[in-house]
Amino acid sequence: MSDKTTTILAEFAYTPPAVERGYAGQTLYVDVSTPSIAAKPVTEEMKEKFIGGRGFDLWLLWHGVKDGTRWDSPENEVVISSGPCGGITQYPGSGKSIAAAISPLTDVMIDSNVGGHFGPYLKFAGWDAIEVQGKADQEVIVFIDAPGGKVTVEAAPADAPTDTHLLGHWLLEHYAPSADDYPQMSFVTAGTGSEHTRMGCLNFSLYDRKRQDLRYKQAGRGGIGTVLRDKKVKALVVRSFPISGDMNAPADLSKLQAAGASIHKEVATFDPVQNHMRTSGTTYLVQIMDDYDLLPVHNFKFGRHPDTPKIKREVWEELLTQGLPDGCWYGCTVACAHAVDGYEVKTGPYQGQTVIVDGPEYETVAGCGSNCGIFEPWAILEINFYCDTYGIDTISFGTGMAFAMECYEAGVLDAEKTGGLELTFGNAEAALEVLHQMGRGEGFGLIFGQGIRRMKAYFAEHFGADPQFVQDIGMENKGLEYSEYLTKESLAQQGGYGLTNKGPQHDEAWLIFMDMVNNELPTFEAKAEALHYFPMWRTWFGLCGFCKLPWNDVVDPKNKLSPEPQKIMHHVENYRQIFMGVTGREIDYDDIITQSERVYNLQRVLNIRLGKGLREHDAIPYRSAGPVTEEEYLSRQERYDTQLREWLGLNPDEMTLAEKMAAHREYRMDRYEKLTDAVYARRGWTADGVPTPEHLKKLGIDYPDVLAVVEKHL
Amino acid sequence: MTIADLLAQLRYSFPHIIVSINGEVITKDFATHPIPDGADVRVIHLIAGG
Ligand code: SF4
Numbered sequence: 001m002s003d004k005t006t007t008i009l010a011e012f013a014y015t016p017p018a019v020e021r022g023y024a025g026q027t028l029y030v031d032v033s034t035p036s037i038a039a040k041p042v043t044e045e046m047k048e049k050f051i052g053g054r055g056f057d058l059w060l061l062w063h064g065v066k067d068g069t070r071w072d073s074p075e076n077e078v079v080i081s082s083g084p085c086g087g088i089t090q091y092p093g094s095g096k097s098i099a100a101a102i103s104p105l106t107d108v109m110i111d112s113n114v115g116g117h118f119g120p121y122l123k124f125a126g127w128d129a130i131e132v133q134g135k136a137d138q139e140v141i142v143f144i145d146a147p148g149g150k151v152t153v154e155a156a157p158a159d160a161p162t163d164t165h166l167l168g169h170w171l172l173e174h175y176a177p178s179a180d181d182y183p184q185m186s187f188v189t190a191g192t193g194s195e196h197t198r199m200g201c202l203n204f205s206l207y208d209r210k211r212q213d214l215r216y217k218q219a220g221r222g223g224i225g226t227v228l229r230d231k232k233v234k235a236l237v238v239r240s241f242p243i244s245g246d247m248n249a250p251a252d253l254s255k256l257q258a259a260g261a262s263i264h265k266e267v268a269t270f271d272p273v274q275n276h277m278r279t280s281g282t283t284y285l286v287q288i289m290d291d292y293d294l295l296p297v298h299n300f301k302f303g304r305h306p307d308t309p310k311i312k313r314e315v316w317e318e319l320l321t322q323g324l325p326d327g328c329w330y331g332c333t334v335a336c337a338h339a340v341d342g343y344e345v346k347t348g349p350y351q352g353q354t355v356i357v358d359g360p361e362y363e364t365v366a367g368c369g370s371n372c373g374i375f376e377p378w379a380i381l382e383i384n385f386y387c388d389t390y391g392i393d394t395i396s397f398g399t400g401m402a403f404a405m406e407c408y409e410a411g412v413l414d415a416e417k418t419g420g421l422e423l424t425f426g427n428a429e430a431a432l433e434v435l436h437q438m439g440r441g442e443g444f445g446l447i448f449g450q451g452i453r454r455m456k457a458y459f460a461e462h463f464g465a466d467p468q469f470v471q472d473i474g475m476e477n478k479g480l481e482y483s484e485y486l487t488k489e490s491l492a493q494q495g496g497y498g499l500t501n502k503g504p505q506h507d508e509a510w511l512i513f514m515d516m517v518n519n520e521l522p523t524f525e526a527k528a529e530a531l532h533y534f535p536m537w538r539t540w541f542g543l544c545g546f547c548k549l550p551w552n553d554v555v556d557p558k559n560k561l562s563p564e565p566q567k568i569m570h571h572v573e574n575y576r577q578i579f580m581g582v583t584g585r586e587i588d589y590d591d592i593i594t595q596s597e598r599v600y601n602l603q604r605v606l607n608i609r610l611g612k613g614l615r616e617h618d619a620i621p622y623r624s625a626g627p628v629t630e631e632e633y634l635s636r637q638e639r640y641d642t643q644l645r646e647w648l649g650l651n652p653d654e655m656t657l658a659e660k661m662a663a664h665r666e667y668r669m670d671r672y673e674k675l676t677d678a679v680y681a682r683r684g685w686t687a688d689g690v691p692t693p694e695h696l697k698k699l700g701i702d703y704p705d706v707l708a709v710v711e712k713h714l
Numbered sequence: 715m716t717i718a719d720l721l722a723q724l725r726y727s728f729p730h731i732i733v734s735i736n737g738e739v740i741t742k743d744f745a746t747h748p749i750p751d752g753a754d755v756r757v758i759h760l761i762a763g764g
Contacts, residue, residue: 274729291725513728513759520758555760557741560732565760 006154006174009140012037016126016146016241022084022248022582023047027060028127028151030142032231033074033134035153042128047583049700051543053083054111055599056129057100061109062602064133067609071104071198071223072230074135078202080188080236081129082119085582086545088331089245090253090260091574092267093547095120095329097204099188103222103502104198105396105451106479108607110222110502113542115328115337116204116215117186120545121240124247136232143175144238147184156234163389163439164189164203165355167235168214172207175237182207183243188236190225191391196441197449199396199481200225203388210324215339216358217328220393221505222480223451229391243330248582255581259574260331263550267333271554277336280317282362282549287312289366294486294512296371298425299402300475300623301632303486307375311365315377334550346382347429348436350389360384360394366484367398372405373425382432390439395505396451399481401431403452403474410473412465418444452476472622473629478503478612487624489639490516491668492527495675498620499531501603501613507548508535514566528678537567539596544579551575598699601684601691602706608690609709615689618676626668633661640664688713717744720755730760 017025029038042056050059057079064077079100088094097119103110122130125146132142139156160174161167171187187205194200202225203216219225241247250256271277275284286308289295293303309315320338328337340357360368360380368383369375387394401423407413408423415422421430421444437445447458452474459465475482480503487493493516496509511530514520521527541548551571559565572589580586587595607613627633633640634657641652644660648667652660680687684695690713696702717733717740720726733740734756740747749755 288727291727517757517759552760555730560730560741560760561739565732565758568760 006141006157008152008154010035010037010153012039012151013149014039014126014151015149018249019123019247020249021251021584023052024123024126024128026127027056027081027129027131028122028144029131029133030151030153031134032132032136032140032142032153032233035134035136035140037151037153047084049598051083051595051599052128053081053086053096053545054098054100054539054542056081057098057111058109058599058603058606060129060131061100061102062606064131065102065610069102069610070107071102071227075133076102076227078132078224078228078231078233079129080119080122082123083543083545085248085578087120087123087248088250088256088578088582089243090256090331091550091578092263092327092332092334093329093550094331094545094578096541096545096547097219098542099202099219099224101222101224101227102610103224103480104226105223105453106503106612108478108502108610108612109603110224110480111542112202112219112221112224113507113547114202114204114219115206115217115547117206117329118188118204118236118238120329121184121186121238124243125238125240130236132228132231132233132236134231139232139234141234142236144236146238146240148239160234162195162234163191164216164391165350165389168203168205168216171235171237172214175239181239183209184240186238186240188228189234189391190228191389191439192441193387193390193392193435193438193449194225194229196446197392197438198223198226198451198454199393199400199449200227200229200391201387201393202228203391206328211341211356213356215337215356216388217337218388218393220395222502223393225391250582251584252581255577259577259581263571263574264333266556267550267554270556271334274555275553276313276317277334277549277553279322280313280320281336281338281359283316283360283365284313285362286365286370289485292517296366296402296484296486298373299371299406299473300482300486301406301629302635305370305375308370310375311369311377311380316360316365319377319381332547332550334554336549340381343381343385345385346378347432348386349439355385357381357385358388363484364394364398367395368401368431369398371398371402371484372431374428374431375426376428379428379432383428383435386432386435386439390435392435392438395483396481397435398484399475400448400452400455401434403455404434404448406473407459407465407470410469412459412463412470417463451479452481453479475621475623476504477620478617480504482624485510485512487512488626491671491675492521492530494620494625494672495527495531495679496535497624498618498672499676499679500535500618501600501607508538510534520566524674524678525682527675528682531679532682533567533593536593536596536600537572539600540592543595543599544575546575594699598701601696601699602701604685604689604691605696605706605709608713613689614713615676615680615687618689620672622665622669625672626664627661630657630661633657686714690714715749717747717749720749721757724757726757726759728759732758732760
């Protein structure tokens with residue numbers, strides 16, 4: 001058991017406070033440069049205005065960074081917080097953490113929502129958030145030992161591995177006093193891939209009592225793992241107390257229990273006939289997206305592929321271990337966090353090892369599978385395992401690889417430029433070799449690991465690529481790779497990806513069916529209203545510690561008859577009751593949106609402060625709006641020709657292909673600009689995307705330093 | 715033609731769907747519910763996904 005020979009570099013003694021109404025009342029500040037450790041109070045204003053989770057991350061970052069801070073500046077921070085409702089066990093999906101930092105990919109704040117036990121355990125250990133600043137001059141581990149009453153920064157011994165599946169076991173052995181303590185331990189780690197790329201993810205562990213082994217959930221987006229490794233932090237470790245159902249000390253437990261009883265019944269009744277999340281997670285979306293021509297195929301060129309059945313839900317259901325309660329936090333009856341047990345690794349440094357592969361989820365199957373033309377489940381599992389243990393985001397890897405493969409097929413890359421790798425669509429072995437190069441920090445993997453935006457510039461400068469072509473096909477916005485939905489026929493979702501704070505991640509808004517299939521958003525104003533309401537509603541999950549999935553992935557069919565079925569108001573009411581039950585604060589539906597608006601707008605202002613966050617930064621690559629290549633146009637010619645007739649009154653029979661494509665481009669990009677105008681107006685922003693002083697005042701965040709930022713842009 | 719036949723023809727495989735026929739919302743028995751000739755049929759997909 002505990003076998004620690006580490007050197008303590010800094011120590012901070014404390015008595016873990018009792019959590020009251022969802023808050024521990026203090027945040028933990030760790031500067032790994034000095035190193036030093038301190039407690040900061042959580043003020044009433046923080047709770048009132050920023051709630052917790054992403055709101056606390058933002059507040060701490062706002063005060064921690066400077067105007068010129070970049071991802072690798074010492075003052076950049078890795079901040080993690082769950083939220084007041086994080087850690088309750090009565091309602092599914094109530095143990096999420098939000099990790100944030102200034103991103104190596106976007107140079108603005110990234111926030112990433114993640115399961116695992118770390119965030120709730122951190123709170124039960126006495127801290128509503130952890131803020132890690134500075135850069136260590138040697139490898140360190142930050143250890144929060146609540147039962148021991150201390151926080152330490154320790155030198156990591158040379159034998160401590162870096163890749164997550166090895167490091168996790170090492171940490172258990174060295175930091176848990178005995179096997180009885182394993183369930184109370186949780187770690188945040190990255191991996192060797194995080195060290196050599198900008199797309200590093202964080203792994204949040206949970207000790208799976210049934211498997212008696214560690215599992216990991218990923219804060220994938222935006223390179224926070226890269227920031228952690230840049231600080232030479234090998235791991236954040238928390239040892240908390242044994243879990244019980246009232247550790248949040250809610251104001252009114254009965255409200256939580258009532259909401260929980262109704263949702264658990266709904267999940268048990270309807271999941272088996274709706275999405276089958278309890279047997280196969282989010283993979284149910286693969287075939288559905290293909291059916292609707294929305295599954296990204298070959299770098300988002302197409303929306304379906306004849307081989308999709310090879311990677312559909314039923315295939316994963318066979319491979320995923322069944323019958324275990326796979327929630328990523330206690331009490332989650334949706335239990336979609338599945339794993340493949342006993343997987344034998346086939347390539348790379350861990351070839352021959354038998355491991356647990358966490359996932360895959362829809363985004364990984366679509367991104368590392370269909371988008372790269374890879375329809376072999378073993379290859380998707382292998383990429384999934386190595387991305388996790390190397391600390392690489394599967395979405396950035398998948399979308400980036402799809403871009404590199406199209407560049408290869410278009411002649412921008414060749415085997416000489418890739419060091420001998422034939423990066424054609426479907427070549428899983430070549431994709432895996434790039435991944436191993438990212439782990440080793442060598443070869444083409446180093447160029448690839450910089451992300452699509454920097455690959456575009458590199459390919460233009462060193463390989464003679466046409467800058468317009470790589471800009472058009474490289475699916476990034478703000479420097480972040482797109483997540484895995486085709487948006488060409490949904491203007492609202494083009495905005496859902498582009499008109500964002502952090503970049504194209506679907507957790508802000510997913511409006512494709514409302515817009516493209518139902519035509520419920522026929523005007524720019526209607527789209528703008530949806531691009532106001534849904535991003536604000538979804539932001540709120542990240543303030544409180546909730547998972548989005550139990551909101552809308554399993555729903556009682558009677559919801560269809562409600563006045564606003566898309567909002568699923570009976571679930572919104574559950575969340576309102578839980579918030580009031582935990583915090584004791586009375587809120588209505590408008591308050592929920594206002595709480596999110598404060599955070600959303602301050603995050604926008606932080607981006608502006610960091611030199612971004614304006615209209616030009618919300619521009620999208622043309623591939624997300626329309627067909628870039630003749631091949632794409634011709635594959636959906638009937639659709640596009642009909643649109644020319646109906647939308648533009650043109651006769652495609654009298655036009656060349658080039659003229660038809662040009663007409664589409666002009667029309668589609670003009671629409672995006674008009675949508676941008678409408679959304680900014682609805683959000684209370686100027687035409688350049690800057691929150692107005694009046695709007696900030698209305699939200700109660702017109703602090704002098706906030707106003708000083710926006711006033712420069714009015 | 716039943717509602718289920720129509721949804722299959724359109725590849726509408728999404729589980730959260732509302733169908734109305736001549737303004738009347740149908741919530742169940744898609745497999746057997748017939749669609750009269752000339753009916754005004756509307757299919758609405760609820761959000762989920764993403
Ligand atoms: S629904 Fe899935 S992702 Fe969300 S908390 Fe539950 S197990 Fe985790």
